[in-house]
Amino acid sequence: MRRDGFLKSLAALAAAGALPAPAQTALALKMMIPANPAGGWDATGRALGKAMQDAGAATSVSYDNKGGAAGAIGLAQFVNASKGDPNALMVMGAVMLGGLITGKPPVGLDKVTPLARLTSEYNVFVLPVDSPLKTMQDVVGQLRKDPGSVKWGGGSRGSTEHIAAAMIARAVGVDPAKINYVAFRGGGEATAAVLGGNVTVGGSGYSEFAEYIATGKMRAVGVTSDVRLKGVNVPTLKEQGIDVEIGNWRGVYGAPGITAAQRKALIDALSRTVKHKSWQDAMDRNGWTPAWLAGDEFAHFVDAQFASLRATMAKSGMI
Structure with missing residues (x-):
């Protein structure tokens, strides 16, 4: 077999995963x-x-x-x-x-x-640092009073934070269909909305908000885990009397x-x-x-x- 033909055969075998591991590129x-x-x-x-x-x-x-x-x-x-x-x-x-x-x-x-x-x-829910609401209980109180006034910000519709917001509403006796959820196309947009005070509550994976929580630019009020996250001093929703857990x-x-x-x-x-x-x-x-x-x-x-x-x-x- 000519050298160019051999090389083409070798490449085909490698692409198909047919060569031993050391020979694969x-x-x-x-x-x-x-x-x-x-x-x-x-x-x-x-x-x-x-x-x-x-x-x-x-x-x-x-x-x-x-x-x-x-x-x-x-x-x-x-x-x-x-x-x-x-x-x-x-x-x-x-x-x-x-x-x-x-x-x-x-x-x-x-x-x-x-x-x-x-x-x-797991997800974490945060408040803008200058929000008049200070705790998840404050959020729940406002939600019960006027569900539409609580603007939840997070990922696309159907995201875990969207589902968690609906679960929170249901757990505290509010019709989940009445929640005011604002969907963003990415974590960057959701972060900007929280930092700018354009939403009442922000939700995301903990890693996406971690630096802003650590520097005091966001106030974390609850995580969706069963127990507190390792090294993270944020109460779970469950320990606040809200029976919601979602990963x-x-x-x-x-x-x-x-x-x-x-x-x-x-x-x-x-x-x-x-x-x-x-x-x-x-x-x-x-x-x-x-x-x-x-x-x-x-x-x-x-x-x-x-x-x-x-x-x-x-x-x-x-x-």
């Missing part, structure tokens, strides 16, 4: 982040891309932010542009499931390839139509990455909890989460 990845910059998905995608390069699992990573509709717009673009591409990844999570349930877009997660769950995180998680999908060998190669690359110091440092820096779950187990988890979220949202009057 690192990937030139394309990362779809279906949200605007400065939010949780953006932080996850960019931290993952850097860690994959640091771990030798990727030679380069390019990023494409496409926000809107709880990730459904980015998902549709990913499906249409990445068919059969073994170098394409998309960050996603619980927020996307909520958006798919409420928005019912034509393109769903059944069109893409589940790879792995990476992290879990967030983030994962990665591959392109439609990739082969089983290509899927395995991507999962192996992700598995190697999450063990690397670069990813561990990002986890610590952002306060993320490791939640590795890969392949078919991850696919089954997503199916179960979809059913569970749908039931929760129906119970809370959101659908």
Whole structure:
């Protein structure tokens, strides 16, 4: 076989994942982040891309932010542009499931390839620092008095903070359909709204608000965890008499139509990455909890989460 023919054959085998691990080259990845910059998905995608390069699992990573509709717009673009591409990844999570349930877009997660769950995180609710309300009990009091006067700000409709706000209303005897929820396309917009006093209450993953809470620019009044977060002196909703607990998680999908060998190669690359110091440092820096779950187990988890979220949202009057 001529040398150029041999090299083409070698490249084809590597792309299909058919070569032994030492012979496979690192990937030139394309990362779809279906949200605007400065939010949780953006932080996850960019931290993952850097860690994959640091771990030798990727030679380069390019990023494409496409926000809107709880990730459904980015998902549709990913499906249409990445068919059969073994170098394409998309960050996603619980927020996307909520958006798919409420928005019912034509393109769903059944069109893409589940790879792995990476992290879990709980939401925190915060008040603007100069708000006349000081505690979650103050928020509840105002909510009971005039539900529409409490402007909840957070991610897209169907996000975990949106669901949590509806659950809070229901738990304190307020019709969830009456909550005034303002959806933003990314964490950066939600943060700006809280800092500018344009919403009554802001909700997001704790890591997105952490620096503003630490510097006193936001007042944290409750987290959606069962027990207080490690190293975080913020009361849970439950310990304040509000029976609400809901978690967030983030994962990665591959392109439609990739082969089983290509899927395995991507999962192996992700598995190697999450063990690397670069990813561990990002986890610590952002306060993320490791939640590795890969392949078919991850696919089954997503199916179960979809059913569970749908039931929760129906119970809370959101659908």
